[in-house]
Each structure stands twice: as C-alpha cells, then as structure tokens.
Amino acid sequence: MLSECIDSVEVRALAAANEHRQLHVDSTGLAKRFKRLAELGAARTVSGESSSGFVIDLRFENGEEGYPCVDIALAGQVDLECQRCLKPFEFSIDLETRLTILSSDEQSSQIAKPFDAVVMMDEGLDMLTVVEDEILSALPIAPIHESVENCTVLSDGLLKLKNQAGKLNRPFANLSTLMDEGGKDRIE
Numbered sequence: 001m002l003s004e005c006i007d008s009v010e011v012r013a014l015a016a017a018n019e020h021r022q023l024h025v026d027s028t029g030l031a032k033r034f035k036r037l038a039e040l041g042a043a044r045t046v047s048g049e050s051s052s053g054f055v056i057d058l059r060f061e062n063g064e065e066g067y068p069c070v071d072i073a074l075a076g077q078v079d080l081e082c083q084r085c086l087k088p089f090e091f092s093i094d095l096e097t098r099l100t101i102l103s104s105d106e107q108s109s110q111i112a113k114p115f116d117a118v119v120m121m122d123e124g125l126d127m128l129t130v131v132e133d134e135i136l137s138a139l140p141i142a143p144i145h146e147s148v149e150n151c152t153v154l155s156d157g158l159l160k161l162k163n164q165a166g167k168l169n170r171p172f173a174n175l176s177t178l179m180d181e182g183g184k185d186r187i188e
C-alpha cells in the first residue's frame, strides 16, 4: 500500500480507520526506495556492507483542524560518509513528527502549523518520499565522526601529536640520566 502514491480518498480512509502501519527498511530496501539517502552513501560502506536500517511507524488519524494527519516515528541508523576522513560511520536516527496532510497549498493558511504539513500532489501522496524528506532534514549538513578515536584523520593527527610530544619529552628523560650520571661523578 505504502510503496506507491496514495490518493486523497485513501488518505481519508486511513485517517478515519486510525490506521497504523509499520515498515522495516534494511539497506537493500533503502537502496531501492530511498534514492536520495542512498546517494549519500547510506546503503553502502567501504567493505560493501551497510548497517543502515530503520523501523518506520505511521499512524493516520483525523486532526483537530479537520484535515487528516500522520504521526511518523522513525528509529534506526543510516551509514553516512564522514566529511573529515571519508570513511563510513553509523548515524543514529530517532525522530517523531506529526504532519497534516493537505490537498492544496491554499489550505496551509487554514492551519496553525503550515510548516508541519505536506500538500498532496495531483498523483497523490508518496508516503516514503515524505518519510525520506524527514530523514534528510534530520541528518547533519556535514556528517563527521563524533568520536575522535573513530575518525581516521583525527586519530592519525592525535597519534602524530603524541609522537611529537614523545620526542619533546625525550630531552627530559635524558636529563634525568645525565643528572644520575652527574651525581655518580660527584660522589666518586
């Protein structure tokens, strides 16, 4: 049902029935149906495997303003490419949103939160595109590893710094040896 566009009659029927749908999307499904996410590298990693996957809960109901609404709850993860080291990493997604489904732009002036609304196209409403829009807007503009240890560029940089620090410390180590030797000299 949700793999293609639903028209306004179907939306009203779903809302009237308080329909609840749950979809499980794995990386294969993501590559097939969430093209824009797939283009971000969400369906593949360097090794060719992807851990992308999420569960989408859709609950339809009639909203207080007289229009059908859908509550979208989505949890899971997508693989993104770190903009610093260009390696894939898992980004957790956990979002909840409520959208009012309108059949024309004019209706948006009649609701309190026009930004939380989707307008049905002539061909109907493509729920998965709506969901993909929500996921995309939840992603960071420049995805990067949160943890320094996991980011190759940063951990390499840290390693270099540590090595440099090691070199800088060496004269002090030598100094203590020298002092020991010096001490011996003085006693003898």
Ligand SMILES: [Zn+2]
Binding pocket: 082, 083, 084, 085, 086, 087, 144, 145, 150, 151, 152, 153
């Ligand atoms: Zn990184």
